Amino acid sequence: MSMHREAIRTARSVVVKIGTTALTTPSGEFDSSRLQYLADTIEARMRAGSDVVIVSSGAIAAGIEPLGLTKRPADLATKQAAASVGQVALVNSWSAAFGHYGRTVGQVLLTAHDISMRVQHNNAQRTLDRLRALHAVAIVNENDTVATNEIRFGDNDRLSALVAHLVGADALILLSDIDGLYDGDPRKATADHPARFIPEVAGPDDLADVTAGRGSSLGTGGMVSKLSSALLAADAGVPVLLAAASDAAAALSDASVGTVFVPRTERMSARRFWVRYAAEASGALTLDDGAVRAVLKQRRSLLPAGITAVAGHFHGGDVVELRGADASVVARGVAAYDAAELSTMIGRSTSDLPVELRRPAVHADDLVAL
Structure with a gap:
């Protein structure tokens, strides 16, 4: 056996x-x-x-x-x-x-x-x-x-x-x-x-x-x-x-x-497990190629600088899909900000943001690659 x-x-x-x-x-x-x-x-x-x-x-x-x-x-x-x-x-x-x-x-x-x-x-x-x-x-x-x-x-x-x-x-x-x-x-x-x-x-x-x-x-x-x-x-x-x-x-x-x-x-x-399989996605973030590599290959947190678009109406703590430039879903994660807030941060370097907005958009611990 x-x-x-x-x-x-x-x-x-x-x-x-x-x-x-x-x-x-x-x-x-x-x-x-x-x-x-x-x-x-x-x-x-x-x-x-x-x-x-x-x-x-x-x-x-x-x-x-x-x-x-x-x-x-x-x-x-x-x-x-x-x-x-x-x-x-x-x-x-x-x-x-x-x-x-x-x-x-x-x-x-x-x-x-x-x-x-x-x-x-x-x-x-x-x-x-x-x-x-x-x-x-x-x-x-x-x-x-x-x-x-x-x-x-x-x-x-x-x-x-x-x-x-x-x-x-x-x-x-x-x-x-x-x-x-x-x-x-x-x-x-x-x-x-x-x-x-x-x-x-x-x-x-x-x-x-x-x-x-x-x-x-x-x-x-x-x-x-x-x-x-x-x-x-x-x-x-x-x-x-x-x-x-x-x-x-x-x-x-x-x-x-x-x-x-x-x-x-x-x-x-x-x-x-909950993030990957159980939770409903409330929105989506589109990533540039560099951010996709950082998330998938290096298991790093997603920063606002790597986001090119925000879709959906979600709040901080909701699960969102992370998509590549071709719209394919590459990962899922827990958003740290709501959609409206994150929309103002797209493509901006962390150092250019107010201190209270310098957290990652999705922390590596709350991110699961697909």
């Missing part, structure tokens, strides 16, 4: 993401027996000494039948209505499943806005930490009833990666109908064009020949979202296991199945 599978096997704090297809029949009906099986395997992991946070999809699917719908709705309002009904059924099913073991569950509904704003981000972190301290099982889901298309995570795969970092998890396990990463869709493989299984992803070179597909009609995430979310978590320092829900017992016991995504050697700080 590789050291990375061993790290997942022995992880004391684990986030388990469960996809919609793992909780539904092939015809799309919500299946409480599948949920009970997953609860049983998670209970076994918890009894072995691990803390587990569950990120559970399935709310919209669970609301389809009670509302008399025949298929997953396409419009936002009906999706939100289905989520409103289905979320009750979903959390009740988790509560009943863990009730067999005398465990209490707590529901945590999040929107992208909650993660993107520092105060809500910290509040969510405290809530999840406290639930674990009280030995309750946190069931996390995107709050589909209020999330709009503009503020969605897009799928619970990305949410699970953000939650894994939020709670300082030692491992992230993604469970769905996919038993791991292939270089193509195994359902479309032929003798002439077989799909090759990839047991471990250590870096970009391992993905050179991978073609990822979209999701099912019931869920929102496909291999594209799973791959990007696994890479996000691994980049933050969290090892990831991508496996089939039908292999949950093996995935949660000895990590002997699925594909492992190797984490970076150093864990990203909570603040840098």
Whole structure:
């Protein structure tokens, strides 16, 4: 067994993401027996000494039948209505499943806005930490009833990666109908064009020949979202296991199945992770070539002299994108000034500015290259 599978096997704090297809029949009906099986395997992991946070999809699917719908709705309002009904059924099913073991569950509904704003981000972190301290099982889901298309995570795969970092998890396990990463869709493989299984992803070179597909009609995430979310978590320092829900017992016991995504050697700080992945950008700064080199190559602070344009309405403390002359985003950082103030400082040397305006526009400690 590789050291990375061993790290997942022995992880004391684990986030388990469960996809919609793992909780539904092939015809799309919500299946409480599948949920009970997953609860049983998670209970076994918890009894072995691990803390587990569950990120559970399935709310919209669970609301389809009670509302008399025949298929997953396409419009936002009906999706939100289905989520409103289905979320009750979903959390009740988790509560009943863990009730067999005398465990209490707590529901945590999040929107992208909650993660993107520092105060809500910290509040969510405290809530999840406290639930674990009280030995309750946190069931996390995107709050589909209020999330709009503009503020969605897009799928619970990305949410699970953000939650894994939020709670300082030692491992992230993604469970769905996919038993791991292939270089193509195994359902479309032929003798002439077989799909090759990839047991471990250590870096970009391992993905050179991978073609990822979209999701099912019931869920929102496909291999594209799973791959990007696994890479996000691994980049933050969290090892990831991508496996089939039908292999949950093996995935949660000895990590002997699925594909492992190797984490970076150093864990990203909570603040840098928030700047890079979680926060919404409130504006943008365009940099000259010299400033781009200083930010990317020398890891230096951004000074007003290197800024050629300011866009957006932001305040000091907001996250902004840093763009090159070709408009490509090269970094993200926390602005030290508001947009109006910074607009008066464009291209000016620090020595030409009043003493109170001689701080960097974006300090190196608050800057993350992309």
